[in-house]
Amino acid sequence: MFSNLLVSLGVGVALTFVAFVLLYKFARLSGKHVAIIVIFAVIGIYVPVSIISWPGADVFAIHIALYVITPYGLGIIAAAWEARTHEERQGKWFHWGPLALVLFFIGLVMVDATIITLSDKGMSQKMASLLLPEPQAGGGVVTSFFPGTVAHDYQKKEALYNDYLVQLEEQRARGWELHRGWTTQPVAGSPATFRVEVRDRDGQPIEGAEVGVEFLRPSDERQDASVLLREQGAGVYEQEVSLPLAGIWSVVITVQRGDDLHESRGTTTLAAAGGE
Structure with missing residues (x-):
């Protein structure tokens, strides 16, 4: 279930985004309320699934972070839009502050996802030859792979x-x-x-x-x-x-x-x- 980190992150974020949009459109709640509902729903679903099939603390943390940040960021955007709509200033409703916050956390999560993926799968020999230093002893093979020999369960x-x-x-x-x-x-x-x-x-x-x-x-x-x-x-x-x-x-x-x-x-x- 958690073998492909990027797929599970992408699918989870997409489902969270769709849930937020649908609930915000049809429930007629404020963006903050929708964000809270979606966050609790995500935690209520993902945590039990993770306990049943524990992926490891690092993978669990990065999934929870991204799944929570997505509705949180959407809630900030929706709240900003609501505020500007209320003030009848719809020409520039999207402030750079929420955008910067959302992009920061997305970038942070993607970096962590890349690190976890490399530690689990390792990089290709071609990429390793470009990015990693040559072995000091000479004639060896450089690897970025970490086996993770400690059981998660x-x-x-x-x-x-x-x-x-x-x-x-x-x-x-x-x-x-x-x-x-x-x-x-x-x-x-x-x-x-x-x-x-x-x-x-x-x-x-x-x-x-x-x-x-x-x-x-x-x-x-x-x-x-x-x-x-x-x-x-x-x-x-x-x-x-x-x-x-x-x-x-x-x-x-x-x-x-x-x-x-x-x-x-x-x-x-x-x-x-x-x-x-």
């Missing part, structure tokens, strides 16, 4: 956190030990073997497990990769992995055997191709 976050605490306590009681890392120096764009060795609290190898590894790019989730390691025997699991970008990656390792689940998190750093 607070109920979902609470449930996940509670599950994580239970899992963490079970891991401590189980006492498994993980030794993980690359067998050679990893280089961006080149395959390298990632190995995980799993042993129980007595040092015995954990065999017959399913070991998965997620490589997460903090600056761009579109580069994330997941691999399933192959068992080599004696609790050793490994697989060749090729990651596209140099720099720091977050690593999440999961070991599943039956109902037992063990998770380990860390980071790894890849060198740039050619030693750049």
Whole structure:
């Protein structure tokens, strides 16, 4: 519903504008009264919808701001028109003050909408090459994309956190030990073997497990990769992995055997191709 910010803003503003015009024309109320009615109606509709499908505080705030500013600005314009009509000076009923106020808030909202859109989708590589500086290390890829890895749904976050605490306590009681890392120096764009060795609290190898590894790019989730390691025997699991970008990656390792689940998190750093 909120995947396209500009569309939802445009449609919402258009509906708010139509509602104001129709109510002002047929209800024969003053512009201020119509503005108040439309503002409360918009809040009464949008807030429950947002609670059901929470888009995030930033997106919620920018929608509410624009949806409220639209009838507010129309109310100012209508009030100015009414005042000048009452004074029988209809030749220049639209004062520059209301226009400047409305344009200011529209410009502010559009800037915020652009920032949110860029943080969610990122800019194209062509635009990035024109506007963003070259990587200092050379040979890298500049991105404006921010993944937004924190879930917007607070109920979902609470449930996940509670599950994580239970899992963490079970891991401590189980006492498994993980030794993980690359067998050679990893280089961006080149395959390298990632190995995980799993042993129980007595040092015995954990065999017959399913070991998965997620490589997460903090600056761009579109580069994330997941691999399933192959068992080599004696609790050793490994697989060749090729990651596209140099720099720091977050690593999440999961070991599943039956109902037992063990998770380990860390980071790894890849060198740039050619030693750049």
